[in-house]
Amino acid sequence: MGAAPASRDVTSYGMGLAAPLALFFLLFFVAPLLQLFWLSLHNDTAGLHWGLGQYLHFLADPFSLSVLGSTLLLGAEVTAVCLVLGFPIAWLYQRVGPRLQTIIILIVLLPLLTSVVVRTFAWIVILGRQGIINATLQSLGIIDTPLKLLYTQFGVVIALAQVQMPLMTLPLITALGRIDPNLDDASCSLGAGSWRTFFRVVLPLSLPGVIAGCTLTYAAAITAFITQSLVGGGQMLFMPMYLYQQASTLQNWPFASAISIIFLLAVLAVVSVFTTLGRLSRGYGGA
């Protein structure tokens, strides 16, 4: 090996190949975000007076804070539902034959690739006043008047959970596939029951997948503009719609910029918390 000629490594490519995309991102991704930040530091819509007025306006306004709070809460609820429903899918995937595995993946994948408006539209048909759930319950005589399901927190959470499920399930399937099946048998033969083995062995070892899934699901749920606006209706306001209203309807670009920056920071904070947990869990899994 040491005698190998000092020729160039033929198995890798030069970093120069990344230059076009890096330049493209600098011009059309980094620069716009910097411009957004710059404008958010102005007190007037013309962008002439510097100041933290937009941020103070947001942080001193109970309405704005409640929009931020309910958006972050929404993300947590959707992530929890996705985890509870998505984990058993990933578990089942590892127990069935290759044919069923392909079918499970394609079912999980379908919402990811179907148009988001179509998916959301389906939930309006299901949850509406004359939707399937209300029609069924009424024909069974369980309820007299239709339940209000659409335009509620429950409706938004369930619709978002369906839409974002692949983002949770795919990393979980990958993580569970990496666990040595012998560990399962070892735990059982040492006397631990199935539940105990699951919570003490399988779940901790799949933590990297859980964390990857939670990060993607959370970020997608709180930024899901279409589903939030159609299933949530006018009564429920979350950050994306708040941002859009301020930017598009009211043309208040500096305030919309400040909302965007606060929203970006909130997402980044959540992502970095998850990433830190991921790093800790990897240490735990390896121990």
Added chain:
Amino acid sequence: MAGRKRTLEAFSFELVMTLVAIIALILIIAPSLVVLIVSFTSGFSLKFPPPGYSLRWYAELWDAWQLHFAAKNSLIVALWATGLSVVLGVAAALAISRSQKLSARLLDSLFMSPLVLPALAFGLAALMLFSLVGLPVSPLTLVIGHTVVCVPYVVRNTVAALAQLEPTLLESSAVLGASRLYTFRRIVLPLIRPGIIAGAFIAFMSSFDNVPVSLFLRDAATDMLPIRMWQDLEGKLDVTIAALSGVLIIATVAMVAVMERVTGLSRRLTN
């Protein structure tokens, strides 16, 4: 006794997990099926089950020129954004996939960040920059914006395909006297092609379906399909939209089936 207790316990565990998994799978698939069934209604409302079945709303769709126009725009933008994403993304993936350098990891995080950052905030930011430099919104600004949010899918799938490529193949090719370009064309490209196609497919679907970036970067003349549908739905519940949804669902299922054949999409996304 203990053995019996353990099997009962194992049974309860498997029963609960399987049941929840089946419920979750039904929850995932049910909305698409419901829309598909409702779209064949003979009535004027979105009642489920429909009073009767007909193809009338699909026939109605045939004449909905506004939707045709929007669909054509979405298709053109998605094709350009996918093409640009593949050219820029594959090149970048080649550079960063095998590199241990810090710069490679930083670039990787940069290229992936549109996946987690709110697309609406990016749309607004891009609109403000374009208006600052005096570039009016047009199909061009749409293609640029879509490329930023679609390129991560191409990069990620190409990097994954490159990671599974045996370095010894490249070494053998070089030892046998092939040039780097020849090795790339005859060895690397054929082996990573399914990964590139899978990434391009997901990029195309997410561009075609994009609302948050399009909302800010389109001009008045460029109506996009998902935005048109969204605005129609905010006003009233239209059965024509159900028929259009039916077309989109059937097209998606067909394309996923083709992609599964061509690229092994399901394996690709779980590795």
